[in-house]
Amino acid sequence: MIWQLDIVFLILVVISAIAAISVKDLLSSAILLGAYSFLMCLLWSEMGAVDVAFTEAAVGAGISTAFFIGFIYQTTRRTKD
Amino acid sequence: MEVVNSIRPVLAVGVSLLAAGLILITGERARNLREFWSILAAVLKFSIVLSMVPFILDGKLIEYTAFNIAPGLSIGFKADALGIFFGILASFLWIITSFYSIGYMRSLNEHAQSRYFACFAIALSATMGVAFSANLFTMFLFYEIITVCTYPLVAHKETPEAIRGARKYLTYLLGTSVGFQLLAIFMAYHITGTLDFSYQGIFGEARGVVSDTLIIVTFILFMAGITKAAMMPLHGWLPAAMVAPTPVSALLHAVAVVKTGVFVVVKVVVHVFGINLLWDLGLGTSLAYFASFTIVAASVIALTEDNLKARLAYSTVSQLSYVILGIALLTPSGITGSIMHIVLHAFGKITLFFTAGAIYVAAHKTKVSELDGIGKEMPFTMAAFTIGSFSMIGVPPFGGFISKWYIAMGAIEANQLPILLVLVSSTILNACYFLPIVYAAFFKSPAAAQHHHGHAREPVHGVALAGIHNPHSTGSKLHEAPAIMVIPLTLTAIGTIALFFAPDFFLEITRTALDNLRGGR
Amino acid sequence: MKERYPDVTIETICRLLIPPIQLFALYVIAHGHYSPGGGFQGGCILGASFIMMFIAYDIGEVKRKMQEKLNTILCSTGVLIFAGIGLICLILGANYLDYGILHNILPVHQAKARALGTLGIEIGVGIAVTSVMVSIFLNIATAGEHEGEP
Amino acid sequence: MDTAQFIIGKFNYWVYIVLMMIGFYAMIAKRNLVKKVVGMNIFQTAIILFFISTSSKSGATIPIIQNAHGDAAGHAINVAQYANPLPHVLMLTAIVVMVSTFGVALALLIMVNRDYGTFEEDEIYETLEVLQLKK
Amino acid sequence: MKFFAFIVVLFTGALLIYGTVDMPNWGDPNSPPNSHVSPRYIEKTLEETATPNAVTSVLADYRGYDTLGETTVIFTAGVVCIMLLRRVK
Amino acid sequence: MITQSPALLIIVPLIAALLCLLMGLIRRGVCYPFVVATLGMCVIFSFDIMGTVLREGVIRYRLGGWEPPWGIEYLIDHLNAFIAIIVSSVSFIVAIFSKKSIEQELHESKIIYFYTIFLLLITGLLGITISGDIFNIYVFLEIASLAGYALIAIGRDRAVLASFEYVVMGTIGACFYLLGVGYLYSVTGSLNIMDLTTLLPNLYQSKVILIAFAFFMVGIAIKIALFPLHVWLPDAYTYAPSTVSALVAATMTKVGAYVMIRIMFTLFQPYFSIELIPTTTILGWVAAAAMIFGGIQAIAQTDFKRTLCYILIAEIGYIVLGVSVANRSGFTGAVLHIMNDAVMMACLFFIAGAIFYKTGLRYIYEFKNLHRKMPVTITCLVIAALSVVGVPPTCGFFSKWYLVLGAIDARQWFFAFLLLASSLMVAVVFFKMVQTIFFAPAPAMEAAHAHSGTSHHNEEHKHSRDEAPASMMVPIFVMVAGILLLGIFSGQIISAIIQYTVPEGF
Structure with missing residues (x-):
């Protein structure tokens, strides 16, 4: 566990989270959410939780994002806030 | 005191419940059979109650516990002298009222008769239940049932006015009984740990353990909760309930509802608090003055009412407080007077309501001012009315005199001379609002009445009545209501007189009740 | 998803990538005892490989490869394998999910029996997760229109 | 305790709280329904981060026992050497729950879109009022 | 509305920070989670379940019932999506 | 010999859900009898569990054979077993009811999925009920929630x-719990409830524990729709299919209330949740507000099911109030009310469903003269209404009796008064309803009068009787019988079961 790396990841995670909820385009939001998940997964694997990181990589960054993009494809990417 | 375990009180309650079921099943298809159930149940009930009298006069008690729901919470029945007294009254008057109802409903060709008779039967069951209840919980249960099942009776006409009246009726009765009486019962249970009636009073036994303030609060809650007794600030439901068909008003104001109210007051005063306790706390006197106020104020309002039934309603409010006044004096004569007044007022008032109904059926009149000269058209009816009025006023050869006498005696025993003054003034007021009717009915010219005839019908009933136009109403000299209505009211009028001359039976039971109390002292 | 132009690049890459991905997914499921991974992760990857297929090819292909009915049956079967292994333990007289008892019917000692039980449920989980992921994705990405009569 | 050490010592926790607040805020304040779902995802992930943080040990490695193929029974296992596996297991479950909820929420949103054609709360309520008036 | 939400969120955050103050430090090997239940998983996983990956053994064996619940959750999600989204033709 | 019923109670509906889906793909018709049979088995299992608990005391069933702090265990005492009986019995009856209602309200191709999710919901609820592990409760809570979201949607x-x-609120609730x-x-x-019970008392001064408790409480308050956090409930339960409303209203909030009791009095000692922090005071006031708010809102509604929803909110207030007064009577009342409310709410929602099925009516003001058309249903409605109001021979009275006694024992006169006042509000609601049904002249009748002047009498024959089918009426009858019998036998139920559920120190 390298705490400097840890702090960098944490800050990045917070940034991507804020970006994901504040960006005015749902597709961007989906991608940012994927990035958020991926950063989270890096953070966890760095903390020793490889299984969780693996799952998060498969689910959060992979499947969820796929769901989300498929969903936006079906509906709309418009958002007012 | 010897206790007999018998199912008879339950039978007395159950028989009319069964009848209600049968009535609903029979329904509109076989009307005669339906009415037969009603009358059969009434007669059976009366005989069951009568069959219990010998035990009571021997100084025994009849008990039966139906369910034990929880420790201290059971549905139990106990027939003592007081209960039997009330039971006899209610079941006897039900027979008469049944006949009268049949006449009334058929003459007016009312709708939803099955519902009417079924609710009636349930109300009577519940009245019996209150009469024979062995604890506060059972009493409250049946008290509520009465409220709920008389609601359809009050709203029977289904006009907006009737529904408004019925809503007021239910609001008052249910609101106060849940808001105050139930709370009072909870407090009683919380304080004393029991709900079973006892002759010393539940609180009487717990005296000294509990703070007086708590007892006084509970007492006030009880008195506020028993709205059926129509004490003054909470009497509004009674005139509002006048929209009901007349037999219902008779039932409400003579037997089931209001008498249940005062009966519950008597029970609460005697069995929950105990006479000694109330005497010590001075609560009796306060209650007596409170009742006195109601007596006078209601009489004054009655004077101003033009609607016959409304006037009778306020008269009831006033007369009910006599019962409370008598019991509140806490002396033997006062209690005797108040118990006797339950029955005597019942006979008198039911007569008066029966006549009001007969007048409505025969002549479609509801207003006092329209009654001029009606005595010539309906001599029997108005004679009965006269008898009822005199009994209300308390003139000697009529029943009402006896109870007033005892109450007056009680007032003297209790050294409450202002109460005497109340009694006198109330008697004068009674005379003021009853005698003009009698006078107008017999001695005034009927011309004005004929003029009003057409307007007297209310629009909705005009429709209902159109089909069965009473053949007598065209102006023949004598047009009484149907015999099935006149006979009951004559009977009750005769009863009013008979009770003056032969009150022994009831006095005997009253004495037993007093003995029970004394035994408990 | 709607029909689209065939894209040679995507199709080729997918054709190349999907078999290794699926193989890797099976490895993850089977090798969960010794390395990170297990039924859930493997199932997700397997599901993702199918989803990739859907993105790369048009919907007609998809319908042939993964029928809705088959998918539903697989969902159910996956969970049923899991619950069934537990139930076998129960029938053999131990508590529910107590795989130790499986050594009565398997030619291994108790700890190994537990490992085998674990493997069994990982496979169940893997099947369930794969088919559920595919089914959710299909439903969401086509708004429920990818197949007519369910 | 030194303030700096106090802050550094629980740095993960502070960050998870910030993330949780971000997600929570999005869930209750955003007018767009999809953004609520995004917030939900962030919220749940933040909680997972919290759990994982409780499991970590300084200087520990992943919870897979080494020398597994050797003689395991005789080999003493140093607990402090491996990270705590229990929160990892719990969080695997939580991730599954998260993705399931996410899927269900998206399915519901597709239905919302079918009914109202938008994800903006205010526009949906406008449509509803119009429907109400039509009745 | 947004202001109100902001207050609620800040309040929740403040509560969490308040609660976190007493928590064991991050990465403390002797904190209760690391010393109460979990050591056994690490110590006994090989011996009892023949699975070196402690996470797998806990997931599928020690707490297998949770995993059954988890699988049921995902199964539920799948059926839910089919039921909700399937267009009726 | 350890009884296997606890495990079977969960896995039978779970496996049945899977099989239901598989069988449904082959033949749709088999789902309904299969579901009913499964839930019938659940009822048997739950009674068996209760019998074991009564005979042998607390059941601790080790899943996977691992001893508790390491493995997961079922921890079943009288309270759990009682709730399990309520949940399984009510859901069994709801399942019987569901047939016609679902066939009408749902497309036939969705019925198999409906029944699968229905079983999963019950699996989740039963799983919450008998679990002895706080994380496991979360997992099953999510199963139940996900199934609930779908059924409502x-x-x-x-x-x-x-x-x-509901998804958003429910997720917040679940996350707070987590x-x-x-x-x-x-x-x-540790995650095991019994283990935590021994560990926690040493830590009562810790701020962490305090916050954990607060988050548990808020999370569950959202799940059971306690007053300020109830916003999701009325919409969700109003627009759900009748069967679903009956099921979720009767069971889901009750299970939530159970979890609340479990956390307050088993996980944490009463000492902590009553004396150390003023939970009970706060909960008491919140519950009082819920009662009054629910009552007022119920009066203002016109949609029948929505009215019931607000009444449900008030009823939850009762349960929480009973818990919060923290004495024997109040607690008994709360547990008794969990049962009674489940029965009453199921009955009322059944009736709403039956009326909707037969006439398509939803608003109370449309119910005019319904008693001519559906006399039996309306009679049942009146009985259920009396029970909700709390009129004596029905079960609703007895739980209120204990609740008020509890409030008085705790010297909370104001709460006692509010309980009665809230009953009165509910009385007003049902009074208005009954008045509309029985005494409002139907427009057709008025018109007939105005023109022809025929008597009421002839009109009565125009309303032919048209009751809901037997598969709906039988559940209603069972529930009405339950309302009456549970009232009469509440004393026995208390002395046999509920008195053991009261935490020590009350």
Whole structure:
């Protein structure tokens, strides 16, 4: 566990989270959410939780994002806030 | 005191419940059979109650516990002298009222008769239940049932006015009984740990353990909760309930509802608090003055009412407080007077309501001012009315005199001379609002009445009545209501007189009740 | 998803990538005892490989490869394998999910029996997760229109 | 305790709280329904981060026992050497729950879109009022 | 509305920070989670379940019932999506 | 010999859900009898569990054979077993009811999925009920919630939107619960309820514990729709299909209330939740507000099911109030009310469903003269209404009796008064309803009068009787019988079961 790396990841995670909820385009939001998940997964694997990181990589960054993009494809990417 | 375990009180309650079921099943298809159930149940009930009298006069008690729901919470029945007294009254008057109802409903060709008779039967069951209840919980249960099942009776006409009246009726009765009486019962249970009636009073036994303030609060809650007794600030439901068909008003104001109210007051005063306790706390006197106020104020309002039934309603409010006044004096004569007044007022008032109904059926009149000269058209009816009025006023050869006498005696025993003054003034007021009717009915010219005839019908009933136009109403000299209505009211009028001359039976039971109390002292 | 132009690049890459991905997914499921991974992760990857297929090819292909009915049956079967292994333990007289008892019917000692039980449920989980992921994705990405009569 | 050490010592926790607040805020304040779902995802992930943080040990490695193929029974296992596996297991479950909820929420949103054609709360309520008036 | 939400969120955050103050430090090997239940998983996983990956053994064996619940959750999600989204033709 | 019923209670509906889906793909018709049979088995299992608990005391069933702090266990005492009986019995009856109602309200191709999710919901609820592990409770809570979201979403009108709102709120609730679990875990390292019970008293001064408790409470308050957090409930339950409303209203909130009791008095000692922090005071006032708010809102509603929803909110207030007065009577009343309310709410929602099935009416003001058309249903409605109001021979009275006694024992006169006042509000609601049904002249009748002047009498024959089918009426009868019998035998139920559920020290 390298705490400097840890702090960098944490800050990045917070940034991507804020970006994901504040960006005015749902597709961007989906991608940012994927990035958020991926950063989270890096953070966890760095903390020793490889299984969780693996799952998060498969689910959060992979499947969820796929769901989300498929969903936006079906509906709309418009958002007012 | 010897206790007999018998199912008879339950039978007395159950028989009319069964009848209600049968009535609903029979329904509109076989009307005669339906009415037969009603009358059969009434007669059976009366005989069951009568069959219990010998035990009571021997100084025994009849008990039966139906369910034990929880420790201290059971549905139990106990027939003592007081209960039997009330039971006899209610079941006897039900027979008469049944006949009268049949006449009334058929003459007016009312709708939803099955519902009417079924609710009636349930109300009577519940009245019996209150009469024979062995604890506060059972009493409250049946008290509520009465409220709920008389609601359809009050709203029977289904006009907006009737529904408004019925809503007021239910609001008052249910609101106060849940808001105050139930709370009072909870407090009683919380304080004393029991709900079973006892002759010393539940609180009487717990005296000294509990703070007086708590007892006084509970007492006030009880008195506020028993709205059926129509004490003054909470009497509004009674005139509002006048929209009901007349037999219902008779039932409400003579037997089931209001008498249940005062009966519950008597029970609460005697069995929950105990006479000694109330005497010590001075609560009796306060209650007596409170009742006195109601007596006078209601009489004054009655004077101003033009609607016959409304006037009778306020008269009831006033007369009910006599019962409370008598019991509140806490002396033997006062209690005797108040118990006797339950029955005597019942006979008198039911007569008066029966006549009001007969007048409505025969002549479609509801207003006092329209009654001029009606005595010539309906001599029997108005004679009965006269008898009822005199009994209300308390003139000697009529029943009402006896109870007033005892109450007056009680007032003297209790050294409450202002109460005497109340009694006198109330008697004068009674005379003021009853005698003009009698006078107008017999001695005034009927011309004005004929003029009003057409307007007297209310629009909705005009429709209902159109089909069965009473053949007598065209102006023949004598047009009484149907015999099935006149006979009951004559009977009750005769009863009013008979009770003056032969009150022994009831006095005997009253004495037993007093003995029970004394035994408990 | 709607029909689209065939894209040679995507199709080729997918054709190349999907078999290794699926193989890797099976490895993850089977090798969960010794390395990170297990039924859930493997199932997700397997599901993702199918989803990739859907993105790369048009919907007609998809319908042939993964029928809705088959998918539903697989969902159910996956969970049923899991619950069934537990139930076998129960029938053999131990508590529910107590795989130790499986050594009565398997030619291994108790700890190994537990490992085998674990493997069994990982496979169940893997099947369930794969088919559920595919089914959710299909439903969401086509708004429920990818197949007519369910 | 030194303030700096106090802050550094629980740095993960502070960050998870910030993330949780971000997600929570999005869930209750955003007018767009999809953004609520995004917030939900962030919220749940933040909680997972919290759990994982409780499991970590300084200087520990992943919870897979080494020398597994050797003689395991005789080999003493140093607990402090491996990270705590229990929160990892719990969080695997939580991730599954998260993705399931996410899927269900998206399915519901597709239905919302079918009914109202938008994800903006205010526009949906406008449509509803119009429907109400039509009745 | 947004202001109100902001207050609620800040309040929740403040509560969490308040609660976190007493928590064991991050990465403390002797904190209760690391010393109460979990050591056994690490110590006994090989011996009892023949699975070196402690996470797998806990997931599928020690707490297998949770995993059954988890699988049921995902199964539920799948059926839910089919039921909700399937267009009726 | 350890009884296997606890495990079977969960896995039978779970496996049945899977099989239901598989069988449904082959033949749709078999789902319904299969579901009913499964839930019948659940009822048997739950009674068996109760019998074992009564005979042998607390059951601790080790899943996977691992001893408790390491493995998961079922921890079943009288309270759990009682709730399990309520949940399984009510859901069994709801399942019987569901047939016709679902066939009408749902497309036939969705019925198999409906029944699968129905069984999963019950699996989740039963799983919460008998679990002895706080994280496991979370997992099953999510199963139940996900199934609940879906079942609500298949309703009419705004159901989808309401369901989405529920998803958001429900997820917040579940996440708060999970945070509570996390906080407890971070200072104790354990997830097992019995283990935590021994570990926690040493930590009562810790702020972590306090916050964990607060988050547990808020999370569950959202799940059971306690007053300020109830916003999702009325919409969700109103627009759901009748069967679903009956099921979720009768069981889901009750299970939530159970979890609340479990956390307050088993996980944490009464000492902690009563004396150390003023939970009970806060909960008491919140519950009082819920009662009054629910009552007022119920009066203002015109949609029948929505009215019931607000009454449900008030009823939850009762349960929480009973818990919060923290004495024997109050607690007994709360547990008794959990049962009674489940029966009453199921009955009322059944009736709403039957009326909707037969006439398509939803608003109370449309119910005019319904007693001519559906006399039996309306009679049942009146009985159920009397029970909700709390009129004596029905079960509703007895739980209120204990609740008020509890409030008085705790010297909370104001709460006692509010309980009665809230009953009165409910009375007003049903009074208005009954008045509309029985005494409002139907427009057709008025018109007939105005023109022809025929008597009421002839009119009565125009309303032919048209009751709902037997598969709906029988459940209603069972529930009405339950209302009456549970009232009469509440004393026995208390002395046999409920008195053992009261925590020590009350």
